[in-house]
Amino acid sequence: MKGNVLATRWGIVLVGASIGVIAPLLQKLGNPANMGICVACMERDIAGALGLHRAGVVQYLRPEILGFVLGAFLAAVLFKEFRPRGGSAPVARFFLGMCAMIGALVFLGCPWRALLRLAGGDGNAILGLAGLATGIWIGTLFFRGGYSLGRSSPQSKSVGLMIPLLMAGLLVLRLAYPPVEGQAASGILFYSLQGPGAARAPLLVSLAAGLIIGVLAQRSRFCTMGGIRDLILFRQLHLFSGMVALVVVAWVVNLILGQFHPGFEKQPVAHSQHLWNFCGMMVAGLAFALAGGCPGRQLFMAGEGDNDAGVFVLGMIIGAAIAHDFGLASSPQGVGPNGIAGLAVAMGICLFIGLTNLRRS
Amino acid sequence: MADKTIDARGLSCPQPVLLVMENMKKLAKGTLEVLVDTDTSRENVSRAARMEGWEVAQEEKTEDGYRMILEKKN
Numbered sequence: 001m002k003g004n005v006l007a008t009r010w011g012i013v014l015v016g017a018s019i020g021v022i023a024p025l026l027q028k029l030g031n032p033a034n035m036g037i038c039v040a041c042m043e044r045d046i047a048g049a050l051g052l053h054r055a056g057v058v059q060y061l062r063p064e065i066l067g068f069v070l071g072a073f074l075a076a077v078l079f080k081e082f083r084p085r086g087g088s089a090p091v092a093r094f095f096l097g098m099c100a101m102i103g104a105l106v107f108l109g110c111p112w113r114a115l116l117r118l119a120g121g122d123g124n125a126i127l128g129l130a131g132l133a134t135g136i137w138i139g140t141l142f143f144r145g146g147y148s149l150g151r152s153s154p155q156s157k158s159v160g161l162m163i164p165l166l167m168a169g170l171l172v173l174r175l176a177y178p179p180v181e182g183q184a185a186s187g188i189l190f191y192s193l194q195g196p197g198a199a200r201a202p203l204l205v206s207l208a209a210g211l212i213i214g215v216l217a218q219r220s221r222f223c224t225m226g227g228i229r230d231l232i233l234f235r236q237l238h239l240f241s242g243m244v245a246l247v248v249v250a251w252v253v254n255l256i257l258g259q260f261h262p263g264f265e266k267q268p269v270a271h272s273q274h275l276w277n278f279c280g281m282m283v284a285g286l287a288f289a290l291a292g293g294c295p296g297r298q299l300f301m302a303g304e305g306d307n308d309a310g311v312f313v314l315g316m317i318i319g320a321a322i323a324h325d326f327g328l329a330s331s332p333q334g335v336g337p338n339g340i341a342g343l344a345v346a347m348g349i350c351l352f353i354g355l356t357n358l359r360r361s
Numbered sequence: 362m363a364d365k366t367i368d369a370r371g372l373s374c375p376q377p378v379l380l381v382m383e384n385m386k387k388l389a390k391g392t393l394e395v396l397v398d399t400d401t402s403r404e405n406v407s408r409a410a411r412m413e414g415w416e417v418a419q420e421e422k423t424e425d426g427y428r429m430i431l432e433k434k435n
Contacts, residue, residue: 007404081400088373143379151371154398154425221401226374233375234382238408292373304399308373 004079006220009241015220016242020249022209023116026064028257029201033268034120036250037064037213038113039295040104040284041269043313044320044329045197046170049189052317053324056184057195061174063203065299066167067210072218072303073164074211079219084160086307089149092353093291093308097315098322099346100287100295105320105329106280106339107131108270110295111224111288114281115243117270119250121262124270124277131278135285136228142290142354143233149290149357152308160305163313174203196269218300225285225294271334276343280330283343286350363394363430369406370398370426377402378409381431385413390433392418398426406431 005011023036035041041058048059076082104110107128109117114132117125177187184193192198200206216222220242227239254260264272271277288294291312293301298316301309323329328342336342365384369377377397384393393415397403403426407417410431419430 004400004404083399085371085398088371143375148372148376152373153371221404223374229375234378234409234412236408236412292375 004219006216009238012220012222012238012242013245015216015222016245017249018216019213019222020119020246021253022213024119024250024253024257024259026201026206026209027259029205030199031201031206032196032199033259034117034122035109035113035196035269036116038109038116039065039068039299040101040110040316040320041108041113041196043101043295043317044105044324047317047320048197048324049191051188051190052321055324055329056197057192058197058324059190059192060197060200061170061189062200063171063174063206064210064213066171066174067207068214068217068296068299069164069167069303070171071211071214072300073214075215075218076304081218082160082305084155084157084305084307085152086155086159086310088152088308089357090308090311092149092357093312094315094318095349096287096291096353097298097312098319099349100284100291100312101316101319102323102328102342102346103135103280103283103285103287104295105323106335106343107277107284108330110284111281112294112296115224115247116250117267119247120254120268121260122267122270123262123264124267124272124274127274127277128281131281132225132285133228133232134278135282135287136225136289137232138282138286139289139354140229140233142358145358147290147354147357148359152306155305155307159307162307163302163310171207214300214303217296218303221297222300223294223297225288226297228285229289269332271330271332273334276330276335276339279343283346283350286347286354290350290354364388364391366394366396368396369402370396372402374401374405378405381406382409382413385410385415385431385433390435393431395429395431396423396426397429403427403429
């Protein structure tokens with residue numbers, strides 16, 4: 001690709017491999033096991049840090065997510081790709097974001113974490129990835145049938161800045177209210193004292209990792225949903241090769257760091273209810289497909305000024321709050337008390353949005 | 362003059378590529394003019410065109426994105 005080395009086949013492999021190095025290192029430096037990076041979990045933790053849900057074990061304003069958006073924003077500005085746009089069915093995209101999060105929290109991870117769980121030896125990830133591929137495959141049927149949420153249109157610079165500014169604001173909050181040893185809150189922010197929310201790499205490490213990945217992913221267009229979708233829809237391996245590189249490299253780094261523990265039972269922040277692992281990611285995969293990007297990609301596009309992606313991100317954060325407030329999210333013990341019902345509603349919403357937006361030209 | 366113009370501006374992934382692929386298959390050979398609004402779409406369309414044996418004969422920046430001419434002679 002002219003002028004953009006990272007958008008070539010080797011570029012995307014390099015980016016996948018870089019994430020494969022960075023994520024296990026984040027785990028080594030303090031992030032939860034097999035969760036060096038998980039867009040869904042980290043947005044869920046942010047929702048908790050802001051008090052949008054009160055699940056005490058998953059509250060931390062994860063700097064990686066802020067870094068993803070701000071890194072993508074910097075790269076977009078630097079390479080003249082900052083293009084404020086929006087207005088393509090925002091409310092439908094908000095609901096797709098919510099549905100994606102509900103599905104991801106039934107499985108306990110987004111596609112990124114599914115790959116990292118696999119690289120850490122968690123066999124349950126196989127069910128999640130199979131579900132993800134199935135959901136994306138259903139999405140491709142809609143696309144073949146003419147599915148479209150309509151066109152976005154150019155917006156003003158300030159509109160494009162909304163999500164990057166939100167993330168900058170959250171960073172200011174994080175700096176203003178740092179965690180206090182033994183305290184579950186600092187200023188207006190909540191901090192988990194135990195559980196995954198209490199496992200965190202140092203602020204600067206997390207932020208730097210987020211920024212680096214934000215820049216790399218914006219340039220390469222790295223997308224875990226797109227990898228599977230393009231393989232199904234176009235028999236194209238481009239994005240998929242980045243995912244393969246991520247898994248292989250993360251697996252090798254995990255082996256070196258002693259973080260590879262193969263098996264199905266007692267995997268970290270995971271459960272072994274195979275059907276629900278599959279169905280959770282199927283719903284998430286369909287929602288990502290219908291919205292045009294995996295949760296990471298939505299953050300990077302939001303950094304480029306894409307308001308529709310920004311709305312999807314906000315939907316995911318509110319979806320996380322709802323998932324924990326209404327008992328939809330799973331735990332290592334299994335699905336939540338209302339998880340299956342929540343999943344059915346989320347699937348219904350995705351199918352409704354898919355079926356009612358088939359436009360044959 | 363292109364055989365057909367495809368306006369893929371404002372469409373999210375994978376719609377620009379789907380539209381271009383459909384039209385490349387329909388035409389089999391000739392010239393396609395494609396309008397896109399993002400660099401991602403420009404790269405994706407170029408990649409898809411090359412995969413299908415078409416070449417990107419022309420590419421120019423416009424006020425709101427890019428105008429591409431895809432060509433297949435035989």
